[in-house]
Amino acid sequence: MEEIDREILVEFIKETIEELDGLDAKFIELENNPSDSETINAIFRTMHSIKGSASFFNLNHIRNFSHKLENLLDELRKGARKVTKDIINILLEGKDYLDGMFDRLVNGDMGVELFENETSLLEKVDGILATEEEKEEVKPHHLFHELDKMRHDLDAEEVINKPSVAGMLEIIERLREVVLGPEAKGEKDAPPLGQLLVEEGVVTSDDVSNALSKQKRIGEILIEEGKATPDAIARAAQLQEKQNKEISEAKRAKPVPSSAVMGIKKSMRIEEEKIDNFMDAVGELIINAEVFNYLQKKLETGHEIEKLVAEFKNASVDFSELIFNLQKGLAEVRKVSLKGIFQKVPRMVRDLAEKIGKEVDVQVSGEELLVDKSLYEQLESPLNHIIRNAIDHGVELPDDRKASGKNPTGKIIVSAEEVSGDFVISIIDDGKGMDAETLKAKALEKGIITPQMAEVMSDKEAYKLIFAPGFSTAEKVTDVSGRGVGMDVVMTALKEIKGKIDINTEVGRGTELMISVPMSTTLITISGLVVAVGKEHYIVPMEWVRESIKPSREQITSVKHQGDIIQIREQIYPLFKLFEVFGIVPASKEPWESVVMVIEKEDQQCCLVVDEIIEETQVVLKDLGDIFSGIPGILGGAILGDGKIGLVINIEGILNSMKNRFNTINQEG
Numbered sequence: 001m002e003e004i005d006r007e008i009l010v011e012f013i014k015e016t017i018e019e020l021d022g023l024d025a026k027f028i029e030l031e032n033n034p035s036d037s038e039t040i041n042a043i044f045r046t047m048h049s050i051k052g053s054a055s056f057f058n059l060n061h062i063r064n065f066s067h068k069l070e071n072l073l074d075e076l077r078k079g080a081r082k083v084t085k086d087i088i089n090i091l092l093e094g095k096d097y098l099d100g101m102f103d104r105l106v107n108g109d110m111g112v113e114l115f116e117n118e119t120s121l122l123e124k125v126d127g128i129l130a131t132e133e134e135k136e137e138v139k140p141h142h143l144f145h146e147l148d149k150m151r152h153d154l155d156a157e158e159v160i161n162k163p164s165v166a167g168m169l170e171i172i173e174r175l176r177e178v179v180l181g182p183e184a185k186g187e188k189d190a191p192p193l194g195q196l197l198v199e200e201g202v203v204t205s206d207d208v209s210n211a212l213s214k215q216k217r218i219g220e221i222l223i224e225e226g227k228a229t230p231d232a233i234a235r236a237a238q239l240q241e242k243q244n245k246e247i248s249e250a251k252r253a254k255p256v257p258s259s260a261v262m263g264i265k266k267s268m269r270i271e272e273e274k275i276d277n278f279m280d281a282v283g284e285l286i287i288n289a290e291v292f293n294y295l296q297k298k299l300e301t302g303h304e305i306e307k308l309v310a311e312f313k314n315a316s317v318d319f320s321e322l323i324f325n326l327q328k329g330l331a332e333v334r335k336v337s338l339k340g341i342f343q344k345v346p347r348m349v350r351d352l353a354e355k356i357g358k359e360v361d362v363q364v365s366g367e368e369l370l371v372d373k374s375l376y377e378q379l380e381s382p383l384n385h386i387i388r389n390a391i392d393h394g395v396e397l398p399d400d401r402k403a404s405g406k407n408p409t410g411k412i413i414v415s416a417e418e419v420s421g422d423f424v425i426s427i428i429d430d431g432k433g434m435d436a437e438t439l440k441a442k443a444l445e446k447g448i449i450t451p452q453m454a455e456v457m458s459d460k461e462a463y464k465l466i467f468a469p470g471f472s473t474a475e476k477v478t479d480v481s482g483r484g485v486g487m488d489v490v491m492t493a494l495k496e497i498k499g500k501i502d503i504n505t506e507v508g509r510g511t512e513l514m515i516s517v518p519m520s521t522t523l524i525t526i527s528g529l530v531v532a533v534g535k536e537h538y539i540v541p542m543e544w545v546r547e548s549i550k551p552s553r554e555q556i557t558s559v560k561h562q563g564d565i566i567q568i569r570e571q572i573y574p575l576f577k578l579f580e581v582f583g584i585v586p587a588s589k590e591p592w593e594s595v596v597m598v599i600e601k602e603d604q605q606c607c608l609v610v611d612e613i614i615e616e617t618q619v620v621l622k623d624l625g626d627i628f629s630g631i632p633g634i635l636g637g638a639i640l641g642d643g644k645i646g647l648v649i650n651i652e653g654i655l656n657s658m659k660n661r662f663n664t665i666n667q668e669g
Contacts, residue, residue: 012053017102019046021340023095024347027088031350034083043091044073050098060112062101068125069094075129090124092347097121147172270333278329285322291315327525335370338416341380342367345414348384352391359398359409360391366416371423371519378497379425379517382490386427386513387412389466389487394431394511404508406430422516430510434503436462446470463503467491498635500652526648527618530640531597531610534584539619539638539648540608546598548613553592566596566607573598576654577609581633587611604655617641621648632657 023046030039047070054062069091075081097118104111114122151169154160160169292315298308342364353360371379395401395410402408413428436459443449443465449457465471469488494501499517528539555566556575564575575596579586588594588611597608619638628634632653640646 009057012057013102013105016050016053017099018340019050020095020099020102022046022343024092025343027092027095028346028350030083031085031088037077040073040077040083044070044077047073058112059105061114061118062098065094065101065114065118065122066098068122071129072125081128087128090121090128092351093121094125274329274332278326278333281322281326281329285319285326288315288319288322291318331372331519334373336373336376337367338369338371338376339367341376341383342414342416344380345383345387348387349391349412352388353395356392357397358391358395360395361409361411363411363413364415365413366425369416369418369423375423375497375517375519378493379515382493382515383414383425383427385487385490386515387414390427390429390431390511390513394429394433396432418519419516421519423519425515426512427515428510428512433507433509433511434463434466434505435507439463439465443468443471460503463505464501467501525618526621526638527616528648529597530614530617530646531578531595532587532612532614533578533582533610534586536582536584537614537640537644537646538578538610539617539646540597540610541635541648541651542616544599544601544651546600548595548597551592551596556591564591566591568598568607573605573607575607575609578649579609581654599651601651604652606651606655608649608651619646619648 023043026039026043030036030043033039047066051063051066051070054060054066072081072087072091076083076087081087097115100115101118151160154165159165295308295312295315298304298311345364346362349360349362390412391410395412396404396406398408401410411430413426415426417424439462440449440454440457443462444451444454448465448468448471466487467490471487490501494515494517497517499515502514502516503511504514505511526539527542529542529545531538531540549568551566551568555568557565557567559565562574564577566573566575575591577586577589577591578584579589586594591609594609595612597610597613599606599608617640619640621636621638624634624637628637633650635648635650635653637645638648
C-alpha cells in the first residue's frame with residue numbers, strides 16, 4: 001500500500017468512526033418515528049458510504065457486513081418492510097460490531113475475517129430478508145438463482161460455449177455484480193438445501209434449525225459403529241479446535257503493515273478562521289517582542305529614563321492584551337462541540353430502560369456548546385454514570401408510576417450551558433426523588449457515617465452520600481447496580497477536572513444533578529489578590545472576594561465551641577484565620593490588627609483574616625500533584641511576578657472542612 005494510501009486509509013477510519021458515532025441517535029429517532037423516510041435515507045447513505053469505501057481499501061469484512069445491513073435498510077427505505085423493534089435491535093447491534101471492526105483497525109489488526117458473533121448477526125439479517133410475510137416483490141438474488149439453474153441446463157445441453165450464449169452469461173455476471181454487489185461476482189455454487197427449501201416456502205427457518213440440531217456428528221457415528229473410542233474422538237476434537245484457531249489467526253494476518261493505521265493519533269477538526277485569528281495574535285506578539293528589544297537598547301544607554309518608563313508601561317499593557325488574545329485564541333482552537341457525547345445518550349437510555357423493564361423518554365439540549373477537548377474527553381464517563389443512576393434508581397417502573405398518578409413513561413432531560421465562565425450540565429429526572437433520612441440510614445448500615453455525623457448532617461449533605469465509595473440503595477446486586485461503585489467514580493472524575501456537583505431533589509417529584517466545571521482544564525488563568533500571611537504569600541481568587549476591611553475590636557466576638565465571628569453591617573460571618581488554617585506564624589494574631597476579606601459566592605460566605613493585601617494579579621493555575629491533593633485549602637500553585645511560587649487558596653475547600661463549627665451562627669445571631 002503506497003504512502004498516500006495509508007494517509008487516505010487513516011482519514012477514512014477517522015471519518016467513519018465519527019459517522020458511526022452519530023448513528024445511535026438516528027436509530028432511536030427512527031424507532032420513535034418509523035415512517036420518517038428522511039432518517040432512513042440518512043442511515044442508508046451512511047451505510048452505503050461505509051460499504052463503498054471499505055471496498056476501495058479491500059476491507060472485505062467491513063464491506064460484506066455493511067452491505068448486508070444496507071440491504072435491510074434498503075427494504076425499509078423502499079417501504080418493502082416495516083420498521084420494528086426487532087429490526088432496530090439488529091441494526092443497533094450491527095452498528096456496535098462495526099465499531100468493533102474499526103477499533104481493530106485502529107489497533108493495527110488488518111485481518112478481513114468476521115468474528116463469530118458478527119457472522120451470527122448476519123445470519124439473523126439473512127433470516128429477516130428471507131421472510132416474505134411483509135412483502136410480495138421478488139428478491140433479485142432469487143432471480144439469479146433461477147439463472148444459475150438455467151446455466152446448468154445449458155451446460156448439460158452443451159450449448160454453453162456458443163459465442164451468443166457465453167456473451168449472454170457474461171452480461172448476467174456483470175448484472176449480478178451491479179445488483180448484488182462485487183462480492184457476489186462469480187457465485188455459481190448452489191445455495192444450501194435448507195436455504196432453498198425456505199425460499200421455496202416448503203419449510204421455515206426454524207424447521208431447518210431444528211433439523212440441523214438433530215443431525216449426529218461424525219464422532220458419534222464412529223463411536224456407535226465401534227470404529228473409534230470416545231477418548232480418541234475427544235483428542236481429535238481438541239486437535240481440530242487448535243488447528244481451527246491457528247487457521248483463524250492466520251486468516252486475520254495483516255496483509256499490510258500495521259503501521260498503516262497504528263499511526264492514528266488524537267486529532268480534532270479546526271475551523272480555518274480560528275487558525276487565522278490565532279496566527280494574527282502570534283504576529284502581533286512578534287512585533288511586541290521587537291518593541292521590548294528596542295527598549296532594552298535604550299535602557300542600556302541610560303538616557304531619558306522617565307520617557308523610557310512611560311514607553312515600557314505602554315509596551316507592557318500591549319503585551320498583556322496580546323497574551324490574553326493569544327490564550328483566548330488557543331482556547332477557541334481547542335474547543336469541540338458536545339455533540340459527540342450527547343448523541344450517544346438516547347441509545348444508552350433506550351438500552352438500559354429496556355433491560356430493566358422501564359419506559360423512559362430522553363430530551364437533550366445544548367449539544368452544540370463548545371468545550372475544551374480535554375474536558376470533553378473526561379466528561380463522558382461521569383455523565384453516563386449519572387444518567388444510568390437516574391434510570392435505575394430515579395425513574396420508577398411503569399406500574400409504580402401509574403399507581404402514583406404519573407405517566408408510565410418517565411422522562412430524563414440532559415442539558416448543557418455556559419454560566420459565568422463555567423460549563424454546567426444538568427441531568428433531571430421525574431422519578432421518585434431522594435429522601436435524606438433513607439440515605440442516612442443506608443449509610444449508617446454500611447458504616448459510611450457515624451450516628452453523630454448523621455445527627456448533624458443537613459439534607460444537602462445527605463444527598464451527596466450517593467457519591468461515597470461503597471454506597472448503594474439497590475436491594476439486590478445486578479449487572480446494572482448494587483455493588484456500591486459508579487457514583488463514586490463521578491466524584492473522583494469531577495475532582496480531577498476541578499468540578500463540583502449540586503443536587504436538588506423532592507420525594508415523589510424527581511431529582512436534578514448539576515455538574516459545574518471550568519470551561520478549560522488545560523490552561524486555567526485566575527484573577528486574584530496576592531495576600532501575605534507571615535512570610536508566605538497566597539492568592540485568593542477575585543471571584544470570591546466582595547470587599548476587604550480593617551475591623552474594629554468591637555466587631556469581633558468569640559462564640560463558645562464555635563470560634564470567632566465578625567459582624568459587618570448587621571450580617572454575621574464566621575471568621576477564618578489563614579495562619580491557623582495553614583499553621584503559620586502571622587505578623588499579628590488579632591483580627592483588628594489585620595485585614596479581613598469578606599468572601600461571598602452563591603450561598604457560601606465567610607471572612608478570611610490575612611496580614612495584608614499586596615496586589616491584584618492574574619496567574620496561571622498549576623496542579624501541584626498528589627502530594628497536595630489531601631489539603632482542602634489549596635487549589636493549586638502559581639508562579640508570581642518575582643518568580644516565587646504562590647499557593648492558590650481553595651475557599652470552598654476551607655469552608656467544607658470547617659463548616660460544622662459555624663452551622664448555627666446565623667440562627668444564634
